[in-house]
Amino acid sequence: MPLTREQICQRAAQELKDGFIVNLGIGMPTLVANYVPAGMDVWLQSENGLLGMGPFPEDAAVDAELINAGKQTITARPGASFFSSSDSFGMIRGGHIDLCILGAMEVSQEGDLANWMVPGKMVKGMGGAMDLVAGVKRVVVTMEHTSKNGSSKVVPACTLPLTGKRCVDMIITELCVLEMDPEMDPSRRRFVLKQVAPGVTVDEVKAKTAAEIIIPANVGIVGG
Amino acid sequence: MPNKLYKTAMDAFSDLKAKGVLRDGITVMVGGFGLCGIPEHLILALRDSGVKDLTCISNNAGVDDWGLGLLLQTRQIKKMISSYVGENANFEQQFLKGELEVEFNPQGTLAERIRAGGAGIPAFFTATGVGTLVAEKKDTRQFYKPGDGVGGKTLASANHPGKQTREYVMETGLFADLALVKAHKADEFGNLVYRKTARNFNPMMATAAHMTIAEVDQIVPIGSLDADQIHTPGAFVKRIVQTVSQKRIEQRTVAGAVAAKK
Numbered sequence: 001m002p003l004t005r006e007q008i009c010q011r012a013a014q015e016l017k018d019g020f021i022v023n024l025g026i027g028m029p030t031l032v033a034n035y036v037p038a039g040m041d042v043w044l045q046s047e048n049g050l051l052g053m054g055p056f057p058e059d060a061a062v063d064a065e066l067i068n069a070g071k072q073t074i075t076a077r078p079g080a081s082f083f084s085s086s087d088s089f090g091m092i093r094g095g096h097i098d099l100c101i102l103g104a105m106e107v108s109q110e111g112d113l114a115n116w117m118v119p120g121k122m123v124k125g126m127g128g129a130m131d132l133v134a135g136v137k138r139v140v141v142t143m144e145h146t147s148k149n150g151s152s153k154v155v156p157a158c159t160l161p162l163t164g165k166r167c168v169d170m171i172i173t174e175l176c177v178l179e180m181d182p183e184m185d186p187s188r189r190r191f192v193l194k195q196v197a198p199g200v201t202v203d204e205v206k207a208k209t210a211a212e213i214i215i216p217a218n219v220g221i222v223g224g
Numbered sequence: 225m226p227n228k229l230y231k232t233a234m235d236a237f238s239d240l241k242a243k244g245v246l247r248d249g250i251t252v253m254v255g256g257f258g259l260c261g262i263p264e265h266l267i268l269a270l271r272d273s274g275v276k277d278l279t280c281i282s283n284n285a286g287v288d289d290w291g292l293g294l295l296l297q298t299r300q301i302k303k304m305i306s307s308y309v310g311e312n313a314n315f316e317q318q319f320l321k322g323e324l325e326v327e328f329n330p331q332g333t334l335a336e337r338i339r340a341g342g343a344g345i346p347a348f349f350t351a352t353g354v355g356t357l358v359a360e361k362k363d364t365r366q367f368y369k370p371g372d373g374v375g376g377k378t379l380a381s382a383n384h385p386g387k388q389t390r391e392y393v394m395e396t397g398l399f400a401d402l403a404l405v406k407a408h409k410a411d412e413f414g415n416l417v418y419r420k421t422a423r424n425f426n427p428m429m430a431t432a433a434h435m436t437i438a439e440v441d442q443i444v445p446i447g448s449l450d451a452d453q454i455h456t457p458g459a460f461v462k463r464i465v466q467t468v469s470q471k472r473i474e475q476r477t478v479a480g481a482v483a484a485k486k
Contacts, residue, residue: 047331048257049421056477064260064471065422071258071311071474082420084427084455085257085283086339089332093352095371112355122320123328124310126358131332134352165355 002174003197003222008142010035011172011222012101015140016042023047023092023132025102026070028142032101045097047128049088052080069128089128093135100136102129104143104168106158109211110189111168111180113141114160126163133164145173145208152210154178154191176205177222178213195220228414228464229443233269236437236463240402241273245435248275249302250401253338253429254282254292258311258474261422262291263439265467266404271295279303281338281398283331283425285312290472299323305398307331311474330358333395335428341397342431342460349392363394403433406469407456410440411447414461415454423455430460437463 003011005028013035016022023045024030033055036042044053046068053068054075061075068074076082083091091097106114113133116126133139146152154171166189171178178191192214196205198221206215230236240246252270256262267286270278271294278301285304286293295301296314303325309315318324329337330352340348349367353359366389405426408419416438418426430436438456443466 046421048260049424056479059478062473062476062478063420064473065420067258067260067421067473067475069257071260072477073473073475074477076420082418082423084423085331085335085425086428089335093332093336093350117357122316123326125306125308125328126330127308128331130330130356130358131352134350134354135332162356164353 001197001199004174005031007222008172008174011177012140012142013037015099015101015138015170016040017098018042020098021045021051021096023097023100023136025100025129027103029101029103030070045088045091046074047085047088047092047132049083049085050076050080051083051091052077054080089131092128092131095135095137097132097136099138099140100132101140101142102132104141104153104171106153106155106160107141107143107168107171108158109154109156109191109213111166111191112158113139113163113168114158115163117161119161129163133167138169139167140170140172141168142172145175152208154209154211154213156211175200175208181214190214192216193219195222195224197222198224225413228462229412230463230465233265233439233465233467234272236266236465237269237273240435245402246273246275249277250275251279251281253398253400253403253433254280255403255405255424255426255429256282256284256291257421257424258284259287259291259472261406261418261424261426262286263404263406263437264291264469265465266437266439267291267294270404271298271300274300276300277302279305281305281334281400283307283334285309285315287311287474288314296324303327305329305334307334328358333358335425337395337398338425338428338432341399342428345397347394347396349394351390351392354391354393359393364391365394366390367392398432400433401435403429403436405430405436405438407438407440409442409444409449410438410461410464411444411449411458412464413446414438414458414464415449416440416456416461417449417453418455427456430456435463436461437465439465439467439469441469442466
């Protein structure tokens, strides 16, 4: 069975470590906050100027001046700090964020990311995505393995305009977990198939992946 | 000390045309992230001044009927420099018809360009956007990474075996004719204190224009703000207006709600 959206988020939450400073993208990555393992202290950064984002507020506590990067009303946890956009992106660009999780339209076999623009369609802008993938220590993509027409979103080379080059460290889809081998020669960067979803075969992943990937002798099972 | 206090946003704008500050074709920075921390009344005054062909530097473009969306309705904006404009249908129509020019900047690059402009720095190098459309036709250079022991040195400056260089793109500082910012409190000298995430782009923009006007919730006497807690020193602020803001909410999310899906 392919993973549900919730299971993808659960799997992504396993990449968190105690004390991590983490930026979660808009959409599915936001849900990862619901799966932080008990007893683990993770600090959520919101690039509009908050470190220590808490859950949504009670109705009476909604504050128009306390929002996240998705413009949703939120809360600040004890120990939180507010800062300017330049300080926020100093934190991001300067490598002070441990992990970011974001969505993608395409990821190339070398880890290039495209997630902000489809030529010919209305372009809304890249927001903070280019800064995040250029500056955050580890970049995890959560996405569907294939597009609506069934074509692979893990591709030999991105056809869409890039958000960043060679920036993706891990991809989590409903079918599998792909991880960039950090010891690989930079000129031959490829993703390694780390895990498949329960009941999903290596052959199915191969059939639905256009990119060249490395398939080790032992492939784990997500949650296994 | 010259008076910086004005009764209304209109008052703060009243002599700007005569002074040549406010005219067609100028560049205006407008603070805020979405509708959070936008100078609501100053935007209305800018609209009512009737100036057009504006270049607006602002992270977003408001919504159709609020914030900078109001100046899109009246077609006073010629060009936007922004990072994300997803919440505005007027914007989309004018952009697709070719009536509105847009320069997208990565959000952190936009913030740093404004910070740099206000700090007298004409250009800087960043890794953000390297290898993307953003870096096209811009100077790029290889540097050793800050923090790797030889950080800041260019590839040409020395040979460091085992150390990797990285490609960086040159971005330029931004400086505007007029900056409209929103703060929570000001004193009569123009020292500003922001509130929560309404701070966002406001502190940098306050530093990066010939004329900075601050809209605030509250003006207090000099000496009543803790000098250790001031975010923007009064040197950057020329005019101050106290207003009552609507503070509209774009996405009201409360406890128990599921985070918005894509």
